[in-house]
Amino acid sequence: MKEKKKIIRNGESKIQKIRFIVQSAFILLCVWIGIEFYLFTRYLESNGTTAFYHRPPGVDGFLPISSMMSFYYFISTGTIHQAHPAGLFIFAAILLLSLVFGKAFCSWLCPVGFISELIGDFGEKVFKNKIKIPKWLDYPLRSLKYLMLGFLFYAVFALMDLASIKAFLDSPYNQVADLKMYYFFANISRAALIILASLFVLSILIRNFWCRYLCPYGALLGLVSFLSPHKIKRNPVSCIDCGLCAKACPSRIKVDKVITVLSDECNTCLSCVDACPVADTLDLKSIYTKKKISKKAAAIGIVSIFMAVTGIGMLTGHWQNNISKEEYLVHYRLMDTYGHPTGTAAVKEFNAESNKNHFPDDSKSLKTKN
Numbered sequence: 282m283k284e285k286k287k288i289i290r291n292g293e294s295k296i297q298k299i300r301f302i303v304q305s306a307f308i309l310l311c312v313w314i315g316i317e318f319y320l321f322t323r324y325l326e327s328n329g330t331t332a333f334y335h336r337p338p339g340v341d342g343f344l345p346i347s348s349m350m351s352f353y354y355f356i357s358t359g360t361i362h363q364a365h366p367a368g369l370f371i372f373a374a375i376l377l378l379s380l381v382f383g384k385a386f387c388s389w390l391c392p393v394g395f396i397s398e399l400i401g402d403f404g405e406k407v408f409k410n411k412i413k414i415p416k417w418l419d420y421p422l423r424s425l426k427y428l429m430l431g432f433l434f435y436a437v438f439a440l441m442d443l444a445s446i447k448a449f450l451d452s453p454y455n456q457v458a459d460l461k462m463y464y465f466f467a468n469i470s471r472a473a474l475i476i477l478a479s480l481f482v483l484s485i486l487i488r489n490f491w492c493r494y495l496c497p498y499g500a501l502l503g504l505v506s507f508l509s510p511h512k513i514k515r516n517p518v519s520c521i522d523c524g525l526c527a528k529a530c531p532s533r534i535k536v537d538k539v540i541t542v543l544s545d546e547c548n549t550c551l552s553c554v555d556a557c558p559v560a561d562t563l564d565l566k567s568i569y570t571k572k573k574i575s576k577k578a579a580a581i582g583i584v585s586i587f588m589a590v591t592g593i594g595m596l597t598g599h600w601q602n603n604i605s606k607e608e609y610l611v612h613y614r615l616m617d618t619y620g621h622p623t624g625t626a627a628v629k630e631f632n633a634e635s636n637k638n639h640f641p642d643d644s645k646s647l648k649t650k651n
């Protein structure tokens with residue numbers, strides 16, 4: 282007969298309320314940025330006749346491709362590109378956060394992740410039996426976000442060289458990418474609305490549908506998270522195999538069957554740690570020192586890393602971009618004529634043009650890719 286284990290109850294307070302507060306605060310910040318950006322567009326729409334409202338730099342955080350290119354440009358040249366400097370710091374903050382605490386950005390700060398979670402909770406309340414995608418379909422669906430990330434990496438890093446990345450960052454298209462994105466949603470097409478509505482319905486029926494299957498940003502952070510030294514670890518000696526951790530995991534990870542959670546789907550939400558009824562059995566731990574990171578310390582660390590890196594951007598004067606309101610007024614009028622190269626041939630042409638026009642002196646060192 283199996284010997285009954287002596288249980289020391291887990292007395293540590295739960296962290297989910299704090300996570301909810303952090304998520305709420307961050308989404309309110311995003312709403313505030315949205316309102317400020319709306320006021321900025323009103324100024325442009327009035328052709329500069331109403332009071333000027335500063336463009337909120339935080340909107341750069343919604344331009345992940347431009348931010349990624351800006352980050353690459355910074356790593357390659359040591360120069361902070363001035364079109365969307367806040368985007369560079371936000372991107373760097375999210376990368377560093379993922380390096381230290383895994384995909385924590387998704388479950389603690391990302392507004393899309395938060396909305397997705399709320400929709401999932403709503404769906405669970407209304408439809409008790411949610412659709413569970415079978416494994417044979419789940420794996421190929423999960424690979425979709427990696428395919429999109431791969432395509433993005435190919436388009437940027439394989440097809441474009443440094444000269445054309447700079448040319449793209451300098452381009453009027455990149456300078457008004459935030460405005461283009463705003464008007465995409467403000468004047469949303471029927472097709473885009475149908476896609477958004479479908480994603481909403483799918484997220485009700487299948488928890489975290491967007492994050493789990495389609496978000497390329499999450500895919501990138503999932504890959505980076507493998508380098509994080511902090512992992513969820515289970516102590517098999519004190520574990521009573523109750524399965525509550527696996528039941529609580531929104532990413533459907535079988536936490537109760539592994540010693541260390543090594544998954545690109547783990548977003549460090551700590552729901553499993555909260556759910557564990559036995560003391561010192563399931564914790565976030567450093568794989569090197571084997572030391573436990575308390576839930577509060579993890580929460581403080583996650584928020585602090587993000588604030589510290591973005592704070593450096595603000596304090597060093599690399600937050601606001603250098604585009605004047607006069608330039609924005611001109612861009613606003615011409616915005617519909619701005620585009621970017623699509624397709625391999627167009628990118629190659631763009632590379633050649635960029636080398637010729639943007640780096641006339643050092644075009645040898647920034648050779649066009651063939």
Ligand code: SF4
Binds near residue numbers: 534546553
């Ligand atoms: S394993 Fe734990 S921390 Fe990771 S996603 Fe699942 S519940 Fe959250």
Ligand code: SF4
Binds near residue numbers: 525556557559
């Ligand atoms: S919640 Fe998970 S780790 Fe904790 S005792 Fe139950 S099965 Fe073990």
